[in-house]
Amino acid sequence: MSIQVNKAKCVSCGQCCDVCPGNLIQKDKNDKAYIKYPQECWGCTACVKECPVGAIKYHLGIDIGGKGGYLYTKNRGDYMDWFIVSLDRRKHQITINKKESNKY
Amino acid sequence: MFEIKTIETDVLIIGGGTAGCFCALTISEQSDLNVVITDKAHIKRSGCLAAGVNALNAYIGKGETPESFVDYVRGDSEGVIREDLVYTIAQRLNKVARRLEELGVPILKDQNGEYVQRGPRSVKINGENIKPLLAEAVLDKDNINVLNHVNIVDYLVKDGAVVGAVGFSLKDNRIYEIYAKKTVCATGGAAGLYKPNNPAFSRHKMWYSPFNTGAGYAMGVRAGAEMTTFEMRFIALRCKDTIAPTGTISQGINTVQVNAKGEEYVGKYGEPTTYMRLYATVMENLKGNGPCFLKTRGITREQQNELIKAYLNMAPAQALKWVEMNSGPAEENVEIEGTEPYIVGGHAASGYWVDADRRTTIQNLYAIGDVAGGSPKKYVTGCLAEGEIAAMSILETIKEGHIVRLNRDEISRKSKDILHFFSNEPPLYTIEEVEGAMQKVMDEYAGGISMAYIYNNAKLAIAAKRIEELLTIVEALKAESVHELLSIFEIIDRLFVCKVLIKHLEARQETRWRCYQENGDYPQKDDDRWMKYVNSVYKDGEVEILLRDLVGRDETYEHPSQ
Numbered sequence: 001m002s003i004q005v006n007k008a009k010c011v012s013c014g015q016c017c018d019v020c021p022g023n024l025i026q027k028d029k030n031d032k033a034y035i036k037y038p039q040e041c042w043g044c045t046a047c048v049k050e051c052p053v054g055a056i057k058y059h060l061g062i063d064i065g066g067k068g069g070y071l072y073t074k075n076r077g078d079y080m081d082w083f084i085v086s087l088d089r090r091k092h093q094i095t096i097n098k099k100e101s102n103k104y
Numbered sequence: 105m106f107e108i109k110t111i112e113t114d115v116l117i118i119g120g121g122t123a124g125c126f127c128a129l130t131i132s133e134q135s136d137l138n139v140v141i142t143d144k145a146h147i148k149r150s151g152c153l154a155a156g157v158n159a160l161n162a163y164i165g166k167g168e169t170p171e172s173f174v175d176y177v178r179g180d181s182e183g184v185i186r187e188d189l190v191y192t193i194a195q196r197l198n199k200v201a202r203r204l205e206e207l208g209v210p211i212l213k214d215q216n217g218e219y220v221q222r223g224p225r226s227v228k229i230n231g232e233n234i235k236p237l238l239a240e241a242v243l244d245k246d247n248i249n250v251l252n253h254v255n256i257v258d259y260l261v262k263d264g265a266v267v268g269a270v271g272f273s274l275k276d277n278r279i280y281e282i283y284a285k286k287t288v289c290a291t292g293g294a295a296g297l298y299k300p301n302n303p304a305f306s307r308h309k310m311w312y313s314p315f316n317t318g319a320g321y322a323m324g325v326r327a328g329a330e331m332t333t334f335e336m337r338f339i340a341l342r343c344k345d346t347i348a349p350t351g352t353i354s355q356g357i358n359t360v361q362v363n364a365k366g367e368e369y370v371g372k373y374g375e376p377t378t379y380m381r382l383y384a385t386v387m388e389n390l391k392g393n394g395p396c397f398l399k400t401r402g403i404t405r406e407q408q409n410e411l412i413k414a415y416l417n418m419a420p421a422q423a424l425k426w427v428e429m430n431s432g433p434a435e436e437n438v439e440i441e442g443t444e445p446y447i448v449g450g451h452a453a454s455g456y457w458v459d460a461d462r463r464t465t466i467q468n469l470y471a472i473g474d475v476a477g478g479s480p481k482k483y484v485t486g487c488l489a490e491g492e493i494a495a496m497s498i499l500e501t502i503k504e505g506h507i508v509r510l511n512r513d514e515i516s517r518k519s520k521d522i523l524h525f526f527s528n529e530p531p532l533y534t535i536e537e538v539e540g541a542m543q544k545v546m547d548e549y550a551g552g553i554s555m556a557y558i559y560n561n562a563k564l565a566i567a568a569k570r571i572e573e574l575l576t577i578v579e580a581l582k583a584e585s586v587h588e589l590l591s592i593f594e595i596i597d598r599l600f601v602c603k604v605l606i607k608h609l610e611a612r613q614e615t616r617w618r619c620y621q622e623n624g625d626y627p628q629k630d631d632d633r634w635m636k637y638v639n640s641v642y643k644d645g646e647v648e649i650l651l652r653d654l655v656g657r658d659e660t661y662e663h664p665s666q
Contacts, residue, residue, distance in 0.1 A: 022308075040307075042154065043306075060425060064309055082416050096416060102410070
């Protein structure tokens, strides 16, 4: 359970560093974000949702069944698009209306 | 070099979770008092609701009353609860739920505009945004000052009263000494005491926030506050590996628990209370009937899609798992397991011993939310209710309060206590190794997962001895950064919680709650002797146990000294 920051996409805004509830994300010497303590990640996806450029990917640890896929999000006002990419590169999109309650 | 930053405020709230934020909002809306909230992360996503929450599970639904809510909590908790505290929470649940809706949390409604219930005491919501919404409301207030990324280490105590707290910043080299007329502890409970379900890479993939490390309990213990019912640990029944909630499936689409043979097994063990559903699952696995599942196979595609959405809104790992395996609950039953034990007053009853106003036994110190004891099953709305109760008491009593400061020598000593970890010699053991040692001994000798949650006195004695050794060893740890300094204080706090927990487990000579408190020496419930609270006070390095009589729902409990 952890995240990875795509340094080529990272715009150095620092919002992920700020919002991580475990203070686990820091900046490297090039001012790019990276997760310094990947094993301490809770998997809350706060950073994934905060990133303005979709540079953060979230994956399941291999010890809990990870199969090489990952997810990321795009924020569109009242909507949140979740993208789940499996190992075979198939991309699933699930859109959630933030103003709507869960059915369950 | 560290500088010391001194702050004075009317009210200091330690921890910006649901309880802390709501307490601050209530004070701010009803007065012009100055409030400071400290949080070791950022209140936007700090604490146990970082990913969201799946429902409001404490609510007075149709046909229910505050009285019937107390009856339910008492029954589910085998009678040993503070009925007075649960009752005052119950009276406020629906009001605070409406307030959450006003803040922007969507609650599902029917055609008549009434909340759709998930169960008798539960309503359906989209809780993904709950923390950002609360944070936004707090940050909007001119008289609330939020200090994000400040980790409080201890209370400042003068003449037996709490006068503030001391901590350090995780972003700049600063020690904070904060003085307040009233201090509210809202730090949450304790995770990471026991070896977790996934001890390898995903060791923090746990039910409770791994960043809730029992700081509030430990500070209170060290300051001599009375604590209650630590022995009622909380162990969640969760989706295996991802440790995602099961209630969304079991209550949302009404599924049953089945073993590998497809048999519904819970009924074999007794009434399906919260802990019995867990106990039954543990027993089925021990008997060789595992794995155990929530029987979801055969649900509709539409139900599956809605479940995936619901999980994205609170535990995205489970949604990722289903999509990644190119399958889902419609095709495969969902395997379930018990978690490691946590100490958490929002689900079980462990925490500060408080009066009706949520005052602790130390003057000018309140405790609310997961850190406050006696009132299990308070969940999110109960935490909000306690925030409001403490706020009202503060508004009534703060006129009598005044700022008391410690002298320079005392503060400089506190500062040295914090910073000495930077100048320690390179030690033999790392912080991570000490944490592993603590979790191993708690797992094996204080009733962890690997022991099916059972312990006995002979084992607890071994655990107690080892925790003492580790408490000495941590003093020699070395910090190379402020993050490591934080990790050292987290491990110290967890060790204090373990020390108190072990004494409580030993004191209750019965088995009141299967799995939560499973005493191998006394495997039966004993109502004649143990319809009592096990409380404790830490004094001169020792945990002293006190037994207290049950408090009824119509009583207004006051601490003897106040």
